[in-house]
Amino acid sequence: MNALRALIVSVAFALSACGGTDEQACALLEDIPDQVGDATLEEVTAVARAARESEESELRTLGDRLTLNLARGSALERLAAGAFLEVVQTDLDALRRACGDLERR
Numbered sequence: 541m542n543a544l545r546a547l548i549v550s551v552a553f554a555l556s557a558c559g560g561t562d563e564q565a566c567a568l569l570e571d572i573p574d575q576v577g578d579a580t581l582e583e584v585t586a587v588a589r590a591a592r593e594s595e596e597s598e599l600r601t602l603g604d605r606l607t608l609n610l611a612r613g614s615a616l617e618r619l620a621a622g623a624f625l626e627v628v629q630t631d632l633d634a635l636r637r638a639c640g641d642l643e644r645r
Contacts, residue, residue: 554645565590565599566639569632576629584628586608591635598638 568587572579574618609627616624
């Protein structure tokens with residue numbers, strides 16, 4: 541009976557490992573609200589950092605872009621009200637799509 545239980549647990553772990561991704565950026569992104577205005581700067585910065593450190597080149601590229609846009613926040617706001625949030629929202633949406641693509645692999 542214990543051998544059967546161990547086999548079931550092993551299969552369950554193997555199946556759970558197949559779905560999803562181990563990317564920290566993707567895991568952190570799940571905790572960020574869909575609308576960036578509802579997120580904290582610290583949350584978004586942590587996602588950007590994790591994406592830059594990813595083994596996936598697409599996530600690294602998106603993390604670099606998000607980091608750059610976070611640094612340009614005040615300049616973007618001087619151009620147009622709400623521009624900063626719009627640009628960061630676009631970056632987070634791109635990261636969400638990239639994470640979704642990773643999960644489907």
